[in-house]
Amino acid sequence: MDEIIVAFGRKDVEIAHLTAGACTFRFNRDIRFSKDKSPYKTNFGASINKNGKKAHDAGYYLHLEPGNSFCGGGVWMPEAKHLAAVRQEIDYNWEDFQKIINNKTFVKTYDSLSFAPEYTLTREPKGYEKDNPAIDYIKLKSFLAIKSLPDEVFFSDNTVKDIVATFSALQPLIIFLNRALEE
DSSP: OOHHHHHHTTTHHHHTTTTTHHBOOOOOOOTTTTTTOSSSSEEEEOOOEOOTTTTTOOEEEEEEEEOOOEEEEEOOSHHHHHHHHHHHHHHHHHHHHHHHHHHHHHHHHHHSSSOOOOBOOOOOOOOOOOOOOOEEEHHHHEEEEEEEEEEGGGGGGGGGHHHHHHHHHHHHHHHHHHHHHHH
């Protein structure tokens, strides 16, 4: 994680000050007095954003789990006021948002934002019309781009370089989302 943060911190100076400890989630719990000695979770996760893993800023995410690793980022299930701010930013700056999500590198890396059913409303939110050109994105409850990673990626000499390239493709979206969250 430290190598990824250092390498990507050259491109995104807002995360350059972070350490692996400020970004990684624990996977063990205190099992000293428990009969259940199973781990808290079976994956390694790291949230890399300018204010650390517990912040509500848009950021980058790395998930390591045999057979189910991925990386990407965005903003996951923001509070109502932040969700409204992101939706408004997309609505008011639709052309800028389109440039980001239609960028050749973004599309090649992520294809699109995630439209998983758990992240999408079935109807348009209050205050938005069905014929709004951005309505499919305004209906999102989370704004995430995710790329699956085969296990072989982590046994390569290019692991850090590959993850940094994946995060780089996402950086314009993170900047856009954080602009909305800061206003």
